[in-house]
Amino acid sequence: MSRHHWSVVTLSIALVVLSVVPAPVATGAEGGNETGVDPAVVTAVPNPVADGDAGEFVVVRVPPRSTANWTLGDGETVVPLPADRPASEFALSADPNRTRRLTDAPAVEAPELSLANGGERLRLRRDGAVVARLDYRDAPEGERLVRTDDGRRWRPVGIDPRRVHTYGRANVTGFLLPDSPDLPVETLRDARSRVLLAGYTLTSERVVDALVAANRRGVEVAVLVDADPVGGRSARGMAALDRLADAGVEVTVLGGPGARFDYYHPKYAVVDDRALVMTENWKPAGVGGRSSRGWGVVVDSPVVAADLAGLFRADAGWRDGIPWRRYRRGSVSEDDPPAEGRYPSRIDPTTATASSVRVLTAPGNAESGLVDTIDAAENRVDVIQPSVGRRDGPLLRATIRAAERGVEVRILLSGSWYVTEENAALVDWLNGVAERRDLPLSARVAEPGGRFEKIHAKGVVADDVVVVGSLNWNENAVSENREVSVAVRSDRLAAHFREAFEADWRGNTGTDRTTWIVVAGAAAALVLAVVVARKTVRFD
Incomplete structure (x- = not known):
C-alpha cells in the first residue's frame, strides 16, 4: 500500500460537493460578474497537521469593492467577512499566524471559525442570500480541497496544481x-x-x-x-x-x-x-x-x-x-x-x-x-x-x-x-x-x-x-x-x-x-x- 494509504482510504469514502448558486445573486454594482469576480468558497483545510487543528482555514472569494454584508456560516456559527479585505481572495482563520505557513492567500483573523473534521456545510452569503457553498465529509489530516480537471478532491496542503x-x-x-x-x-x-x-x-x-x-x-x-x-x-x-x-x-x-x-x-x-x-x-x-x-x-x-x-x-x-x-x-x-x-x-x-x-x-x-x-x-x-x-x-x-x-x-x-x-x-x-x-x-x-x-x-x-x-x-x-x-x-x-x-x-x-x-x-x-x-x- 502506498505511503499515503490513509489518504487514499479516506478519499474512497469522502463525499465532496461544491456548487455555485447563481440564482440569488443580485444584479448591478454588487454582482460578482459585474466586477469580474465570482463569489466562491475556494478551498478549506479543516484538519491541518497540528495539535487541536491549529491553523485550519477557509479561503473565500468576493468582489473587491462590494459593500454588501458578507458572511460565512456552517449552520451553527456565522463568521462576518471584514470590510477592509486585503484582497478579493483571502483565508479566514482563528489562528492566522499558523495559517500563513499553509497558504499564500492573505490570512484574516476570524475567531469564530471552527471547522469539524467530520464534515461541514459551509455557506457564503451576501445580505443573507446564499451565493456559494462547500460541503465536505471526513476531512483527511493535512489535506485541503482543490480544483482538478474532474471536479474537486482532497490534496495535501502545499500542492498547488499548476497550469500547463x-x-x-x-x-x-x-x-x-x-x-x-x-x-x-x-x-x-x-x-x-x-x-x-x-x-x-x-x-x-x-x-x-x-x-x-x-x-x-x-x-x-x-x-x-x-x-x-x-x-x-x-x-x-x-x-x-x-x-x-x-x-x-x-x-x-x-x-x-x-x-x-x-x-x-x-x-x-x-x-x-x-x-x-x-x-x-x-x-x-x-x-x-x-x-x-x-x-x-x-x-x-x-x-x-x-x-x-x-x-x-x-x-x-x-x-x-x-x-x-x-x-x-x-x-x-x-x-x-x-x-x-x-x-x-x-x-x-x-x-x-x-x-x-x-x-x-x-x-x-x-x-x-x-x-x-x-x-x-x-x-x-x-x-x-x-x-x-x-x-x-x-x-x-x-x-x-x-x-x-x-x-x-x-x-x-x-x-x-x-x-x-x-x-x-x-x-x-x-x-x-x-x-x-x-x-x-x-x-x-x-x-x-x-x-x-x-x-x-x-x-x-x-x-x-x-x-x-x-x-x-x-x-x-x-x-x-x-x-x-x-x-x-x-x-x-x-x-x-x-x-x-x-x-x-x-x-x-x-x-x-x-x-x-x-x-x-x-x-x-x-x-x-x-x-x-x-x-x-x-x-x-
Missing part, C-alpha cells in the same frame, strides 16, 4: 538510453553556475562525481530525492547522499509526516540555463546505460530552466522537504545486484529547433496535457510505456479515440518479468479491440533483441510532438506522485524518437512471441521467489 506552461523556440537535443549514457553526465559536468538535480533515487557514482566536482569549483548544487523509496534506501543510495552532504552539497529528501506526494518521482536537472528531462533514474541501470530503454531531452532555454528551477525550489522548500543529515536513517535495505549490462550505441543523439516546449507536472496537469496532445494528433501516435494501468483510464482512452479518428496508433510495453502477464493480457485486449472494430491500432510486448534489458521509458510521439518524462500511465502517478514531463514540438525530434520506436517495435523478430513469454514467465518465477524471500518490492 508553454514556451517558445528552443534548441533541443534528444537522446536514448542505454545508447548515450555519457550525455546526461556530461551535461552535469558542463555546469558553470547551478545544478538542481531532482530524482526518485540517486546511486550513480558518475553522477555523484560530477556533482561534487561542480560544487568544488563554486557551482550552486542542490539535490532533491524521495525520502522513502519502495523497499528502503540501499547502501549505495545512502553512501551517495552521504558523500554529497559531506562535500557541502545541499541534499534534501521529500517525505515524512504530512508529505504532499506518495512518491517524489521526477527525473530532471536544471543545469545553468538548460533543462535535462528524462524517463530514467539517476542510477547505473538508467543514466549509466546498464539496463533500461529510456528517452531524454536537453532543452536549451532560460525560461524552461527557470520554470523547473521554480518548481524545484517550491518542492524542496515545503515542510516535507527535510535535510538529508537530519532525516538520515541507520537501517538500509539490501543492495540489488548492480546492473552490469553492456549495450551498443545504435542511435546517436540529435539536435533540433523546437517551435514550442510545454512543461507538464503531476499532480495537476500532466494527464490532461498529455490527453490533449493525443487528441490533437491527426496521423500517428506511438506510445512506449513500462505498463499501463486501468483499461478505462483517460490516457488509454485517448489512444483508442485517436484510432477511431483514423490515426495510426502503436503501443509498446515492457516485457520485464514483473509486468509480463499483465502486459501480455493488455496487448491481447487492445489488439482484440482493434480487430473487432477495424481500428488502425496495434500493441506489442517489447522483445529487446540485445538492444536493452527492459523498457523504462515513458514516451509519446504524436505527429510532430514528443513527450518525455517520468509519468507512468497509472492512476497513482497522475494524481498522487510528483511527476515532470516536457512536450516538445519539432518535426526533426519527432522523427528521431519515432526511428528509435520503430527499431524497438521490430525488436527481436527472430523470436516467436509465445515462446518468449513462456521463457520470460519461467525466469519470472525464479526471480519472484528470490524477491519474495527478500521481501522487497520494485518501484521505478
